[in-house]
Amino acid sequence: MGNTSLRTIAADTRALGLSAPLRAAYEMSKRGGFHAVLFRGGAHWRHPATPVPLTNTLPTGDEVGQRCLDDARRVLRQGLRVFGRRVATGVSEPWCTDPLTERPWPAREPWWRIDIRSEARLSDVKHVWEAARHRDLVVLARAARLDPAGPWLDRLACLLRSWCEQSPPEQGVNWYSSLELALRAIAWNQILVLAGERLPRDVVTAMERLLLASARHLMVELPYTLSSMRNNHLLGDALGLIVLSRMFPTERRATWWARTGEKMFAAQQRRHFAPDGRMIEDSLSYHRFVLEMLIVRVMLGGAPADVQRDLHAASLHLARLGVFDGDVPQYGDWDEGRVLASSGDPLDVAGSVALGLMLCGERVPPRWYADFDELAWYAPVPPEETAPGAAAPITYTRPEATTSGGIARVERGPWRVWFKVDSGPSHGHADLTSVWIKHGGTWLIADPGTGAYNGPLEIRNGLRTSAAHPVRRPDGRDQLVPHRAFRWLNTGRGYLGPPLVLPDRTIVFGWHDAYARGQRPVRVGRAVVVATDYVAIVEFADPPGTAKCWSLTIPLHPDVTVENNTLIAGESTLELFGLDGHTAVRGRKTPFAGWHSRTYGHWEPATWITAESRADTAVWGLGTVPGSLTEPTALDGLRFEVNWDSAGACLVVTHIASGEVHHVRAPQ
Template sequence: LKVIWEPSRHQHLAVLAAAAAVTGDGRYADEVVDQLAEWIEQNPVGVGVHWLESLEPALRILAWLWVLPLVLGRPRFTPALCATVLRSLVAQARHIAANLSLYSSPNTHLLGEALALFVVGTALPELNAAADWRERGRAILEREIVAQVGADGVYREASLYYHAYTVECYLLAVIVAERNGTPLAPIVRAGLERMLEALAWLVRPDGRLPNVGDADGGRTLRLGAPNLVTVDELLASGALLFQRAELRAGLPSRGEEAAWLWPDAVSRLDRLGSATAPHGCRQFPDAHLAVNRARVDGDERWALFDAGDMGMLAGGHGHAGCLGLELYAHGRLLVADRGTYVYNGAPAWRAYFRGTRAHSTVVLDGCDQADPTTPFQWATRYRSRVVRRLSSPDYALVTGEHDAYGRLRSPVRHRRTLLSVGGAYWLCVDVLDGGGPHTAEFLFQLAAGLEAESVPGGVFAAPAAAAHGLLVLGAGFADATCRVVTGATDPIQGWQSDDYGDKRPAPTLCTTESLQTPAVRVHLLAPCVRSARGQLQVESERVGDGLAVVVRAEGTTDLVLCSPAADRPLAARGVELVGELLHARMDTTGELQKFLAVQARSVRWHGEALVQADGPGDWARVRQSHAAEPVADGASTGSERA
């Protein structure tokens, strides 16, 4: 039905109406008039598929209200047709008011319906039911911004596309309310501002949304692009509303959509100016998301860490990809979330794209993290959280965990740490805490358009003629098989969907190993020049249940010690750790330059005590001559540094 519904939302009429206004060519306006008249004639009130869901007339009448002022003056728009359109609009508003999605889809469906009632009641106050519709829509919008949006500003359905959709919905509501002298409650404006702040941090440096959770390609109102895959114009409109240039996230925008909302939007946007993209670390505690943004030698680096669960209600738009990653560097996406593709009509594809194997995480014993029942429901759910987030001048770290594999015969808790080392490379440390043998598949979803080339210890992935790419090297594996799967259909693996209904082959790096838990495995993920892909080398040795890793680069050597538990001593290469993780950098002479110790009670470096504490804590030394200092855990605050 989605394919049938969307043309009858009439969002494309805004393009025709704008063309008429800009070019003065009346044929565009006449086409709008003809399509309105034909649709009303062919869709009697209450008859047919376009009256099944209240969201459909809601989106349709929103489009009408924005389009009609641009075509009302056409000779073809006769008084009789004007009356016909008004009667249809009123009938659709009545249908919405009588059939609100209070129980079936009390999510973005309800928000869109409330917005339509509020806008109709505000824009057409002469209608008998206008005041009732306006106040009913207002009440829902004011209530649902608390129910559907977390205190961290992220929409609760575990979908960043629906987050952007909700931003658009509330942006329109606030602008209509304030321009008509009927402002919404302060909690709405404050909530919208938090949502825009979150979006400005989460958006990729190229202006595209991460593929976290479902995306159906829809919009509340099409004032520019047909979907919200890119959000540069949406952020520009938000920046104008709040007069905050930083909400533009450093993205270029022409004000194309804002021009529909304010007559002087383009000049106002020029006066507002732009700000640089946000840099630093930001955590979203309610959504269990964390993002790290850095600029390295002029290159924008971006990493998203998803420790989220299935989202609110039945988890219908959440994916079973907990502890998944997305990575961006050198102007392109390198590690991707695979997206959505379709909701209905292709159950095997729906299961793949929302399943664990379409995400950069770990699959145990061939089981997804959650078992689906219907395309929008799950038989099992898991609990997840961000354990800690640390930030210092040289390091950015986030750790998350989930209990999805607690349902296995030999239960396992998966804990993952993503550590950025000065923005130069990321370390992905996976701890599988449990007992007994398991088969683990470590997956990295390489972005579509990359070609994977085997190198010692891993792969180098880049477009065929590109100078830069991503080096992926594993550490701690024994008797593992490593393969790259692209465009497979039996079973489905190695596909990416960047827009609803579209899919294309994309390489998936899969390392499979039969192992005994507890176990620690590490991957180094380094954006680098193709010619330098052999200059970064990784060595590793298992030490009990833990792992010692050495990363050699030109001019530096990094030592990494990883333990499955903070209270287990780990000693290797003259270094002793009682803690979870140690990263230490040495120069060419072997002199210690800096280190980060996570949940450490003790660190001894060739006999010298670097850390000695009564209990576990996080410590860093950022310069050779400085002593170790405690690092504050930002996991509960979500604070950032500029």
């Protein structure tokens, strides 16, 4: 065994921590043939299902119904929706067909013998799994309910029958992931609620058999889930067991499934959520994904009070970030992951947030029921606005500056700015103290997105490491250091102070400890100043002189270009200041840089500005700053300094003319 293999094993063990022995035993079971023993038998279990009413049988509002029928037509004519495009998988090609290569994954091979990870794999398995989550089949079931005389029911029955014939228990790539089975069970439950009484009996019986096999799979695969998937996967697997126990209440194993699922869900929930609404999922996409898991758990009934508490906090967190005002930064991993079915924009997270708020007792604006499928199909009918004693719908007007879950959001004049200071252990990127900026509703500095998990590592790491984000790097170091496709070798925490709102400016300050390790530890701080005419970033380091050189990347939105020191976005231009000698890269393949990913599996050229500096303290930004930038600690009549100590950091802002002093404390 070579040194490289030993280093890889050591890194894997370090990343897995105490769960490494259990994961090692699991991998030996797969390779040694014991999985064949574990999954032997049980493929022909029979028991009638009792679908749980998780969905409305008809939506609230004609507009939503028409949107569903239009979507159903696209499903039949163009294929299933997978990451922004329509694919033939399942509709005109077998369910094992990879949408990217149009070649089949092994159809009759036990799933544990199929290679989905090595360089020799067929393709990125996320694409075939996305089609197999069957949310589009829920759309067809809805269409069959809306239009009983239409073609929807017959085509739905054909798709379900072909799935059951082509995907016997534990055979093929679509049985590989427990989470996929759990999500499909939730989708099938909705299909049975909407159309089960009209589907052919042989189709329903086949579905019931595979649902029972899914429950068995979830139980047998618990060692892997518990050792390696203590994140959204564990919640999703637990939710799948709870749903299946409700669907088969008289099955003799149902009590065991329910008890196991509830215990797993509660244990992971305690680890997963913080009181301020953030999660260990350091990702906008996965925040929505887990939010929808909480929604399903509440709709099932009998949820502990803390489930609704965490649902409310997690929903308010995204509301504070501005999801009802338009798109927000797509931080962390993005893959359009959903538990609920919608015919709306898959990039929009607001509908899930609206449903979460409504289920927690908030009265939302009636118009939202037409705007968001999530409300129209899953929420109770809204009360009449004129009903006696009816509360006024909640409004989400935010203050000029707000903080939530380690992220600050500032609006002033034409600017909308997000400042992400903290990180989380799951699905996050190396982006502590990232600054994302909109001007007049147009993105200027944007999160670069995700690309793909299972493609070449140079693309995966090219979009998730610090070099792709608007953060400072001492001597080119990465904040977290990537390991394989999902893990990191290091951790970092960020600390955000309260916003300082002055009559003519708003200032937010934070710092992180991601580089406080190794032979040259350094803490990195950043103040963001938002005025009507400019946004400025003031950089700090403690102790000074630790780094020989500081590197900075500024990823621009694909629609923005740069000429000398001018950013051009459509008809608008803005000056870039404080980055003398900067360079730009756009669409470079080797090394991978200058790209932007709007959704999973897609990336397009975008301009990344890069700059180098030897100064520990520096000022840069966009717009027009009055006066000159002759001092690294002075800007527009204010002086900035940071007092560091073992308990955190404090930004000191001094008005030069008057001597007035403000303090922004960011404790550890």
